[in-house]
Amino acid sequence: MSQNELIKEKMTATFVVSTQLPTKFGTFLLHGFDCGGSENLALTYGDIQGHEPVLVRIHSECLTGDALYSLRCDCGKQLEAAMAAIIQEGCGVILYLRQEGRGIGLLNKLRAYALQDKGRDTVDANLELGFPADARDYRICKPILDHLGVKRIRLMTNNPQKIDALNQLGFQVVERVPHRVGACINNERYLATKTERFGHLL
Numbered sequence: 001m002s003q004n005e006l007i008k009e010k011m012t013a014t015f016v017v018s019t020q021l022p023t024k025f026g027t028f029l030l031h032g033f034d035c036g037g038s039e040n041l042a043l044t045y046g047d048i049q050g051h052e053p054v055l056v057r058i059h060s061e062c063l064t065g066d067a068l069y070s071l072r073c074d075c076g077k078q079l080e081a082a083m084a085a086i087i088q089e090g091c092g093v094i095l096y097l098r099q100e101g102r103g104i105g106l107l108n109k110l111r112a113y114a115l116q117d118k119g120r121d122t123v124d125a126n127l128e129l130g131f132p133a134d135a136r137d138y139r140i141c142k143p144i145l146d147h148l149g150v151k152r153i154r155l156m157t158n159n160p161q162k163i164d165a166l167n168q169l170g171f172q173v174v175e176r177v178p179h180r181v182g183a184c185i186n187n188e189r190y191l192a193t194k195t196e197r198f199g200h201l202l
């Protein structure tokens with residue numbers, strides 16, 4: 001199935017609940033969505049509808065990076081930087097998508113890590129396990145951002161594929177806000193692979 005056909009296939013997200021989430025950066029609203037088989041989250045801060053274009057970060061879940069302080073990747077630092085940037089802006093949205101390990105799942109990501117311990121890069125490790133290099137799917141952004149009333153976006157990203165995906169879903173990405181954080185000796189090769197093999201703008 002081509003990317004365009006994939007985009008046409010609609011995904012649904014049923015809004016379930018909103019609650020306050022005090023964090024070390026400030027107090028966000030946390031919104032929960034039932035996406036039929038997966039549960040996804042949006043963090044918002046400020047008056048979204050009165051503040052277009054909206055600063056948005058699309059974050060894919062990374063348990064090791066987000067919660068276990070892993071330095072194998074830059075996910076935890078990226079999430080923190082996005083939360084801080086949105087508080088500073090006074091308004092914004094973080095979509096927290098439950099597509100762990102670029103969409104291959106937590107245990108498969110750990111299997112890929114074990115291959116990387118033996119010298120593979122992130123792409124070759126995924127391919128060796130029979131997965132695509134990047135299995136993430138951004139279609140679920142559509143019903144969630146629609147629910148939040150977002151149309152025009154300033155996207156915090158280094159990943160041109162995310163911009164393409166949002167444009168194809170009918171949003172207007174009016175600006176790319178570079179999101180460079182978290183480089184260290186442990187993730188040097190991971191970040192180099194992002195640039196060389198995924199075309200990220202680091």
Ligand SMILES: [Zn+2]
Nearest residue numbers: 062065073075
């Ligand atoms: Zn990560």
